[in-house]
Amino acid sequence: MNLFSDIRALVIDSLNAMVADGDLPDGLGFENVTVEPPRDPLHGDMATNAAMVLAKPSGCKPREIAEALAGRLTADPRVASAEVAGPGFLNLRLENSVWQGLPATILSNGADFGRSVIGQGKRVNVEFVSTNPTGPIHVGHTRGAVFGDSLASLLQYAGYEVTREYYINDGGAQVDVLARSVYLRYLEAHGQEVAFEEGTYPGDYLIEVGEALKDRVGDAYIGQPEEVWLEEVRDYATDAMMMLIKVDLGLLGVEMDNYFSEKSLYGTGKIEAAIQALDDKGLIYTGVLEPPKGKTPEDWEPREQTLFKSTAHGDDVDRPIKKSDGSWTYFAPDIAYHYDKIQRGYDLLIDVFGADHGGYVKRMKAAVSALSDGKTPLDIKLTQLVKLYKNGEPYKMSKRAGTFVTLSDVVEQVGPDVTRFVMLTRKNDAPLDFDFDKVLEQSKDNPVFYVQYANARVNSVLRKAHEAGMDVSDAALKGADLSGMTHESELAVARKLAEWPRLVEIAARSNEPHRIAFYLYELASELHALWNKGNDVPELRFLQEGNTEASQAKIALAKAVSVVISAGLGILGVTPAEEMR
Numbered sequence: 001m002n003l004f005s006d007i008r009a010l011v012i013d014s015l016n017a018m019v020a021d022g023d024l025p026d027g028l029g030f031e032n033v034t035v036e037p038p039r040d041p042l043h044g045d046m047a048t049n050a051a052m053v054l055a056k057p058s059g060c061k062p063r064e065i066a067e068a069l070a071g072r073l074t075a076d077p078r079v080a081s082a083e084v085a086g087p088g089f090l091n092l093r094l095e096n097s098v099w100q101g102l103p104a105t106i107l108s109n110g111a112d113f114g115r116s117v118i119g120q121g122k123r124v125n126v127e128f129v130s131t132n133p134t135g136p137i138h139v140g141h142t143r144g145a146v147f148g149d150s151l152a153s154l155l156q157y158a159g160y161e162v163t164r165e166y167y168i169n170d171g172g173a174q175v176d177v178l179a180r181s182v183y184l185r186y187l188e189a190h191g192q193e194v195a196f197e198e199g200t201y202p203g204d205y206l207i208e209v210g211e212a213l214k215d216r217v218g219d220a221y222i223g224q225p226e227e228v229w230l231e232e233v234r235d236y237a238t239d240a241m242m243m244l245i246k247v248d249l250g251l252l253g254v255e256m257d258n259y260f261s262e263k264s265l266y267g268t269g270k271i272e273a274a275i276q277a278l279d280d281k282g283l284i285y286t287g288v289l290e291p292p293k294g295k296t297p298e299d300w301e302p303r304e305q306t307l308f309k310s311t312a313h314g315d316d317v318d319r320p321i322k323k324s325d326g327s328w329t330y331f332a333p334d335i336a337y338h339y340d341k342i343q344r345g346y347d348l349l350i351d352v353f354g355a356d357h358g359g360y361v362k363r364m365k366a367a368v369s370a371l372s373d374g375k376t377p378l379d380i381k382l383t384q385l386v387k388l389y390k391n392g393e394p395y396k397m398s399k400r401a402g403t404f405v406t407l408s409d410v411v412e413q414v415g416p417d418v419t420r421f422v423m424l425t426r427k428n429d430a431p432l433d434f435d436f437d438k439v440l441e442q443s444k445d446n447p448v449f450y451v452q453y454a455n456a457r458v459n460s461v462l463r464k465a466h467e468a469g470m471d472v473s474d475a476a477l478k479g480a481d482l483s484g485m486t487h488e489s490e491l492a493v494a495r496k497l498a499e500w501p502r503l504v505e506i507a508a509r510s511n512e513p514h515r516i517a518f519y520l521y522e523l524a525s526e527l528h529a530l531w532n533k534g535n536d537v538p539e540l541r542f543l544q545e546g547n548t549e550a551s552q553a554k555i556a557l558a559k560a561v562s563v564v565i566s567a568g569l570g571i572l573g574v575t576p577a578e579e580m581r
Contacts, residue, residue, distance in 0.1 A: 001105050001113065002501035004046065007078070007092065008035040011048050014072040023068050024058050035092075037499060044083065044091035045495060051088035062088025099494035100482040106497060106560040107478045111567045114501040118508060119159030125341050126152045128352035129249065129256075130167040133241040134178045136205055137248040137407040140354055143432065144383045145407070146423040146573070148352040149254045150513040151381075153571045158508035163346075164257045170238050171262035171333060177201065178241065179234035183221070185210025186233075190222060209240045251411045252420060253573050265336045271328060274339035274371065275308075275321060283309040283370055289317065308335070313366035335367045342372045349378045350511060352428075355385055379511055383428045389435040414439055417574045421448035424517040424572060442580070444528075447521045451565060452577040454524035457531060458562040459578045461542045461555060470548055477556040484553060487540060489530045493557060496526045500564050513572065520568045527561050 011033060018024045033054070038047040051066035058065065063084055070082035070090055080093045106113045128148025131141045152162045169175075181201040184194040189211045196202040213221075213236060221229040242259070249256070265271050278284050288302045306322035308331075321332045341349055349368060353360065361380045368378040388395035388405055395405060411419050413436055422439050425447050426432045442449050465472045485491070499519070507515035534541040542558050544550040566576040 001109070002116075002505070003098070003102075003498045004035050004502040007046055007094075008033070008048075010073065010076055010078075011035055011050055011069070014069055015050060015054070017072060018065075018068060024054065024060070024065070028054055028057055030054075036502075037495075038091055041492075041495075043085065044081075044093045046092045046094070047085075048090045048092065051084075051090060055088065066090045096486055096491065097483075099491050099498070100485050102494050102497055103482060103556040103560040104478045104480075106563050107474050107556065110474075110563060111570065113563065114504045114567060115157055115159075116501065116505050116508065117159040118505050119155060119161070122160055122347040123163070123345060124152075124155055124160045124348045124350060125163045125165055125344070125346045126155070126350045126352070127165045127167055127341075128152075129245075129254075130169065131245065132169045132172075132174050133238045133245065134174055134201055135203055135241060136244055138404040139386050139388060139407065139410055139434070140383070140404075142252070142407040142410060142419065143386050143423045143428075144352050144354060145249060145252055145254050146420045147381065147383055147428050147513065149252070150420070150424060150516070150572050151350065151352070151511055153573065154504070154508055154513045154516065155511075157567075157571055158504060160348075160508075164255070166256045166259045167337060168238075168242065168259055168261045168263075171266055172330065175234050175238055176230065178237050179230055180226075182206055182209050182213060182237040182240075183229065183233055186213045186221065189214040190219065205244065206237075209237060212240070213237075248407045251408055252416050260337065260340075262333055262337065265333045265340075270340065271332050271336040274336040275332065277339065278308060278335070278367075278370055281370060283312060284321070285309060287318070289320070308363075308367070308370075310363050310366035310370075313369040315362045315366040319363050319366075331363065331367075334364065335371070338364065338368050338378070339371050342368065342376050346376065349376060351378065351380045353380060353382050355382050358382055381428050381511060384431045386423075386432045386434050389433060390437065392437075395436065410434070417452075418448050420573050421451070421517060421569075424514045427512065427514050444525075447517065448574075449580075450528070451517075451520045451524045451569070453580055454527045455562050455565045455569075455576045456578060456580045457527070458558045458565075461558055464543060465551060465555060468543075470551060472552070472555055472559070474559070477552055477559055480552040480556045481549060482553045482556060484550065485557065487533075487537075489526075489533045489540060490554075490557060493523075493526045493530055493561060496523050497560055497564055500568075516568050516571050520565055520572075523561060523564060523568075527558070 012030050015024065015028075015030055015033070019026060019028065033048065033050045035046050035048045038044050050069060051062040054060070054065055055062040066084040066088045070084060073079045073082045073092065078094055078098050080095045083091045085091050126148055129137070129141055129145045131137055137145065149164065152164050156162050177200060181196070184196060184200065185206045188194050188207070213233065216236070221233070275284060285307055286304055287307050288304055289307070291302075303324050305320045305324060307318045308321050310319045311317065319331055320329050321335065322328055338349065351364065361382070364380060365378050368376060388410075418439050422434060423432065438446060439448065440446075442453070444450050462472050485494070503515060503519045507513060530540060542551065542554045544554065562576075569576050
């Protein structure tokens with residue numbers, strides 16, 4: 001049940017009736033007509049822009065449309081009033097009976113209240129994390145992991161068929177560096193003194209890998225030239241790092257549906273096939289690029305390259321796909337990887353990249369547009385940096401990782417639920433400060449605590465009611481009489497609950513799971529406000545001594561809040577708290 005969609009349908013029906021009666025001309029489009037919460041709650045429960053968007057195409061004055069529309073809307077038993085505001089906005093107030101009936105609807109639907117079908121079963125590939133397999137996941141990739149996993153859950157909740165995918169960057173020079181770093185640890189395991197040169201990976205996490213390699217091959221690689229051991233050590237080390245990465249992701253409850261190896265693109269003809277597909281469209285040519293911005297002719301050496309005409313699909317400049325020595329650029333296998341996704345039949349592709357990939361967005365979108373003839377959308381979400389603080393100071397690097405703070409460092413200190421929720425308390429493209437002390441505070445300023453505390457409060461009421469011998473089963477609460485729910489604080493909670501289905505669809509359409517976290521904080525705030533009001537106004541307390549029917553009615557509202565909070569936290573991958581410890 002989406003109350004906003006229901007009222008919008010009423011508005012559209014009323015507009016069609018106005019057309020039929022000659023109050024509006026034929027041929028008007030209603031696709032831009034919206035019904036949404038007003039910016040100021042004092043203005044009403046909902047607002048529609050119908051008169052404003054139809055004034056110009058209809059040739060009518062917006063206030064005249066709004067006044068005629070208001071008369072039709074108030075004929076519906078759900079609408080208490082419709083007031084014209086400003087140049088032609090229409091503010092609606094609904095009858096209390098609408099809000100009073102909402103808790104029973106929520107309890108009847110359970111976790112499915114708010115679940116949407118807007119996805120229509122369309123297939124979506126969400127690629128996220130995809131960190132180089134050279135070490136444990138660091139805190140920056142942690143944010144991408146949480147964002148991607150929560151987005152995938154949100155899209156599933158909205159009716160999409162989702163594949164979570166990790167692209168293993170195991171085809172570039174960085175895995176050779178990993179192999180050399182593991183080889184040094186292997187020599188160290190044999191008692192040799194080693195020095196980690198700049199550019200290698202000095203983290204302690206490779207000690208065990210070096211020792212395991214020693215157990216596996218003994219002294220077979222000691223004193224041997226690189227060409228003897230590099231490939232085998234590279235494969236062994238990459239596998240070891242992917243095992244480590246999967247363990248890290250498991251700490252957050254992230255499970256991938258598919259791992260795709262970059263290396264599988266090489267020597268299989270897949271890169272060549274993707275480039276040929278572009279060539280067949282006349283988008284591959286040999287040419288010389290202009291000097292990059294900031295480069296002068298003196299420090300820029302023009303050279304002939306094989307280029308992808310990405311400017312034909314919205315990019316700023318054409319992009320090299322093959323180097324002058326005949327080897328592929330980094331962009332070429334990425335093109336092939338996305339071509340593979342397109343061939344797998346996805347209706348939508350989503351890439352979650354770190355902030356340092358901002359310059360990659362246009363070229364990647366151009367490639368997907370070209371390869372799919374514009375039929376497969378690609379949305380790229382960038383996750384900005386995370387700054388860690390503890391005791392008021394920037395949090396230092398992990399000794400185990402050597403140069404950065406790891407996912408496991410964070411989860412070990414605050415747990416997976418806090419980690420996940422906090423990572424979504426800012427929009428993905430905004431920097432995030434993660435303060436280890438503040439995220440564990442029990443205060444309103446800590447969103448994860450505030451939301452969990454709201455759910456725990458509801459559960460405490462349910463426990464006390466049960467101990468008092470009261471029937472607080474869903475069946476009993478669904479049948480409760482809420483006609484006495486008329487106080488503004490109670491109605492405010494119901495209004496916020498009604499926004500949930502609409503919010504889910506907005507978040508899913510924009511690929512923005514942070515909206516779920518924001519909404520949950522707002523809903524928790526309304527519940528806490530009602531709870532605190534009960535300290536001064538006894539008739540607002542959820543447990544009404546000696547009055548089972550009144551208690552059940554109020555508990556039904558509280559339980560509805562818990563149902564929605566639990567559903568929202570489920571999307572975010574957070575376990576709802578039944579009590580606070």
